[in-house]
Amino acid sequence: MSSLVKEDLEKKLFQPLAQNLREFIEIEFPVQDRYYLCVSVTKNEEVKIIIVKHYRVGLDEKYEVTKKWSLDDLEMIDGKEADTDNPFFDLHFKKVYSLEAYSCASKYAFARTVNKLNHAYLQKDLQIVNFDSTYINDDFIWSSNNKDCLVLMRICFYAFNLVCLSLCPLPL
Secondary structure (H helix, E strand, O other): OHHHHHHHHHHHHHOOOOEEEEEEEEEOOOOOOEEEEEEEEEOOOOEEEEEEEEEEEOOEEEEEEEEEEEHHHOOEEEOOOOOOOOOEEEEEOOOEEEEEEOOHHHHHHHHHHHHHHHHHHHOOOOEEEOOOHHHHOOOOOOOOOOHHHHHHHHHHHHHHHHHHHHHOOOOO
16 A cells, blocks of 8 residues: 555655655654655755645545755654664754654654665765664665575575485485
8 A cells, every 4th residue: 555655645746846755654643634754855866854744635635745854954863762662753953853653664764764865865974863773774784675684594494404304214
């Protein structure tokens, strides 16, 4: 379902704004409408962080930008508690915005994307605190982008199978 929402967001909101949507997560609000926290890149290679309100009018899906910031203005992402599985985090601009992601995994996906885009476009000293750095940075062995780990796991699996097969008695 999220890929359908992403396609719809891109088509109805981000393409008309000449932006490339890189990541979006659902955030919790006490109102009935849905809200998404989005990260996009403009044609001028500016990274934008946008809160989008999603609502329906009849059968038509509508999207409305409610807040917009530049990544350059973001000072810190505070994950609140790195040792617990919680979806709460703060975005520190000139003002602090406390948000609740739909899940802890989506909170980490957002922080990972912002970190990657910061390294790719700005290279500024962005503070990402109270997150488990193993899941934020790509240079760790268990990173999802590190295919060497998957290859190593497959080799170990095949080696284990060979050892098991070699210990089985042959039928006479």
